Amino acid sequence: MSQNGQSNRLLVGIVVILLVALCGAVCVGGAAMLFLMQPSDGSVRPASATAVAVAPSGKNILRLPGAMGGGDPDTLDPARVSDARSSEYVVEIFSGLVTLSPDLKVVPDIAERWEVSQDRKTYTFYLRQNVKFHDGRPVTAQDFKYSIERAANPALASPTAEDYLGDIVGVKEKLARRAAEVSGVQVVDDYTLKITIDAPKSYFLAKLTYPTAFVVDKNNVERGGRTWTDKPNGTGPFKLKEYVRAQRIVLARNENFYLDPKPSVDEVYFIIGGGSFMTMYENGDLESVFVSLSDIERASDPSSPLNKELSISPQLNTHFIIFNTRKPPFDDVKVRQAFALAINRQQIMDVVYRKMPLLADTILPPGMPGYVEPSSSLEYNPARAKQLLAESKYADKLPDITWTTTGAGGSAAQDVQAVTAMLKENLGVTVSIQQTDFGTLINQTHAPSGNPYQMYDMGWIADYADPQDFLEILFHSNSAQNRSWSAYSNPAVDQLLDQAGAETDTTRRFALYHQAEQMILADYPVIPLMHSRDYWLTKPYVKGMIYPALIIPRLRYVSLER
Amino acid sequence: MGTFILRRLLWLPVLLFFVSVITFALGLYGPGDPVQVMLGLHANPETVARIRQEYGLDEPFYVQYVNYVKNVLQGNFGYSLVRYRDQPVGRLIAEHLPVTVQLNLCAIVVGILIGVPLGLIAGLYRDRWIDLAVRAVVIASISLPIILLNPVLSFIFFREHIVFVPLLDRLVSIGPLLPQVAGRWEGVLSPKAILPVLIEATGVIAILTRQMRAGMIEVLSEDYIRTARAKGLRERVVIVRHAMRNALIPIVTLVGLMLGGLVAGSFLVESWFDVPGVGRIAYEALFARDYYVIMALTLLIALAYVLANLLVDLMYGFLDPRIRTMG
Numbered sequence: 001m002s003q004n005g006q007s008n009r010l011l012v013g014i015v016v017i018l019l020v021a022l023c024g025a026v027c028v029g030g031a032a033m034l035f036l037m038q039p040s041d042g043s044v045r046p047a048s049a050t051a052v053a054v055a056p057s058g059k060n061i062l063r064l065p066g067a068m069g070g071g072d073p074d075t076l077d078p079a080r081v082s083d084a085r086s087s088e089y090v091v092e093i094f095s096g097l098v099t100l101s102p103d104l105k106v107v108p109d110i111a112e113r114w115e116v117s118q119d120r121k122t123y124t125f126y127l128r129q130n131v132k133f134h135d136g137r138p139v140t141a142q143d144f145k146y147s148i149e150r151a152a153n154p155a156l157a158s159p160t161a162e163d164y165l166g167d168i169v170g171v172k173e174k175l176a177r178r179a180a181e182v183s184g185v186q187v188v189d190d191y192t193l194k195i196t197i198d199a200p201k202s203y204f205l206a207k208l209t210y211p212t213a214f215v216v217d218k219n220n221v222e223r224g225g226r227t228w229t230d231k232p233n234g235t236g237p238f239k240l241k242e243y244v245r246a247q248r249i250v251l252a253r254n255e256n257f258y259l260d261p262k263p264s265v266d267e268v269y270f271i272i273g274g275g276s277f278m279t280m281y282e283n284g285d286l287e288s289v290f291v292s293l294s295d296i297e298r299a300s301d302p303s304s305p306l307n308k309e310l311s312i313s314p315q316l317n318t319h320f321i322i323f324n325t326r327k328p329p330f331d332d333v334k335v336r337q338a339f340a341l342a343i344n345r346q347q348i349m350d351v352v353y354r355k356m357p358l359l360a361d362t363i364l365p366p367g368m369p370g371y372v373e374p375s376s377s378l379e380y381n382p383a384r385a386k387q388l389l390a391e392s393k394y395a396d397k398l399p400d401i402t403w404t405t406t407g408a409g410g411s412a413a414q415d416v417q418a419v420t421a422m423l424k425e426n427l428g429v430t431v432s433i434q435q436t437d438f439g440t441l442i443n444q445t446h447a448p449s450g451n452p453y454q455m456y457d458m459g460w461i462a463d464y465a466d467p468q469d470f471l472e473i474l475f476h477s478n479s480a481q482n483r484s485w486s487a488y489s490n491p492a493v494d495q496l497l498d499q500a501g502a503e504t505d506t507t508r509r510f511a512l513y514h515q516a517e518q519m520i521l522a523d524y525p526v527i528p529l530m531h532s533r534d535y536w537l538t539k540p541y542v543k544g545m546i547y548p549a550l551i552i553p554r555l556r557y558v559s560l561e562r
Numbered sequence: 563m564g565t566f567i568l569r570r571l572l573w574l575p576v577l578l579f580f581v582s583v584i585t586f587a588l589g590l591y592g593p594g595d596p597v598q599v600m601l602g603l604h605a606n607p608e609t610v611a612r613i614r615q616e617y618g619l620d621e622p623f624y625v626q627y628v629n630y631v632k633n634v635l636q637g638n639f640g641y642s643l644v645r646y647r648d649q650p651v652g653r654l655i656a657e658h659l660p661v662t663v664q665l666n667l668c669a670i671v672v673g674i675l676i677g678v679p680l681g682l683i684a685g686l687y688r689d690r691w692i693d694l695a696v697r698a699v700v701i702a703s704i705s706l707p708i709i710l711l712n713p714v715l716s717f718i719f720f721r722e723h724i725v726f727v728p729l730l731d732r733l734v735s736i737g738p739l740l741p742q743v744a745g746r747w748e749g750v751l752s753p754k755a756i757l758p759v760l761i762e763a764t765g766v767i768a769i770l771t772r773q774m775r776a777g778m779i780e781v782l783s784e785d786y787i788r789t790a791r792a793k794g795l796r797e798r799v800v801i802v803r804h805a806m807r808n809a810l811i812p813i814v815t816l817v818g819l820m821l822g823g824l825v826a827g828s829f830l831v832e833s834w835f836d837v838p839g840v841g842r843i844a845y846e847a848l849f850a851r852d853y854y855v856i857m858a859l860t861l862l863i864a865l866a867y868v869l870a871n872l873l874v875d876l877m878y879g880f881l882d883p884r885i886r887t888m889g
Binding site for chain 2: 244271
């Protein structure tokens, strides 16, 4: 065979492969372009024609890392939001009857004022008459009626309708297809809306601050089809100017916003992709950045220039080690107590977490209404722990214990490892660690047959600023969440929680919750570990930037003064 | 040849069927549930049941599967359930796949341009210092976990550095040497793509260098090379025309197989360097149990590998007449 023939073949071969690859790339790209240019639902965003090398650094543009460390929001539909990341954007684009002030109080939003009936079950909201959707259409009570009906429509499959609107008469019936209309929402006139709830509930207004109850534009929703949120027509302080998935979200100031202060920055540019946010901040490409564990020492060093730009924002959450009180050996309170006393939590805060979070000695986080500062820290006493374990019914036949935790990879989180090492050292108990991903953990803990885990760790983040959200939801024996938590049951605690729920006097109510909290802690269904704190760096020329513990519309308070 | 292609293509639907059934079943029967992920800690059983019913997730496996296939045959790949809620899966992939394909293609081209010459040199100077150096660098570069590489590269290229220059006798500010994507990806031909392409290329370089080196060593020991040298051909001609061309045959095969991986994105590289590729979508979808997104991506990857394999088989017979027996 001739050498030439073969080398020609080779050449042809290489060319063919490259051609096929090229064609493949072109086809995929072309198909994508065609697909993207389909005008069918009118929701396709053209790529920005004015792409520049880095994020635009205009005078009045606020540049931030994407909410919750970046990543796309699950959805921008207020009625379908169920995660914190999406809420951060939704509360800026949309708004509702009431909202939270920076100090987390329920304050008027589109509703200028409201009246509560004698039986505390009927709320009459009087709407501001100058509120317009971003496209200029005035907002009326009918729009709220439409929005609540829509959220309660079972076909929408709202993940939050029960939790946030379920107190309104008729919402649960409509979700269950037993009613066509929500009877508890009535339009009195264009600017008056009446909402009736099933029982007096002191936390009802707080629930209305969540996006599920926000107002949406019927035309926008119905014309936009399933992807209407690509071009949302909201009422909030900012409009969605541009959303390029996996890249950026750009909000623009709503000139006609109805509350003071009106938004000051022209645009807010969120980088939702990824990259090194800290480097961008230090290079002057971001106005504010969160500080991760790896940068915390550098940022909190008083001699570092970064230190002057650091602010600390305590969060309304508590991270717990949770014992399943239905599973041996944790059905014995002495075992639970022994474990609690054998863990040096302060050391974990100092060494593993470098003092970033606050050590938790209560169930309620500081800042939560009803929080009472404890007089002393929870006990750490290895000697007594050993004694308690010896007194327990599992003294000489302790079953195998597995701690389930979220994570993947070679080794578990450092805090889990530290705790198991302490249990080994102080109690002589070997706890094996099982790692699983969040999806599996939720699937197992919420299994209809009951939570199969012996112990796991999990945080609870406040949904609204009321102690009921922690104490009743996590520890009342009738609460669905309690079944997947520690399955804790104490009739005395249940009675206190019921009493507190019905109490109208705030001081007495909080006292009852505090009493319940003390009883729960004494039974050790959980060990509180920490309340997290967010660390932020903000450029000195940025004024009014706040990092509240709950998600509230906050960007309208920000101004740039270079 | 024609029947060979036809036979392989006829197997394609069968293969896709098995891939889709297995993936679908794993999604449905594996641990985790998209509705529970969506609801997080608020996943009380009543709400979960209501939403599952609305999405048709409470139907028996075969009903869901048949519905899915019916829709796919009509070009509808369904909607994202969790992470990109309500977005058509087809559109999600159409938006992000081209980025990944371009990135991977660039990485393969860069990998060929660097890996082949390196392997050639290493093979020619077998066991000499240059061979050892090439092998050391290649092994080191594939062994370095990308998780370690990222902060180092970010530090070097993305930051401003103040350095003392003795000749000028003063401090000089240098950098950042490369721009970050910062939410604006401008395609693989922009300087923003340099780092992600290089990192994606390291694997290609390592594979091709090793193969090229081994190929050269093997070919150089063949009888016809001895003959060529014996008849007095110049060494350059022997190497380029006789040895290298034959050593390139397995390289073509390897590159052909790599084309199958074009559609698979890399989560790590994409998220660290802010590349809006399909790898990030896949990662998010997997952890959220976002069934339909996972299904579509799995089918796409399977399809790409089948076609790449077919291509390689065809090329093999074409390039090496000794194998061409199945025609």
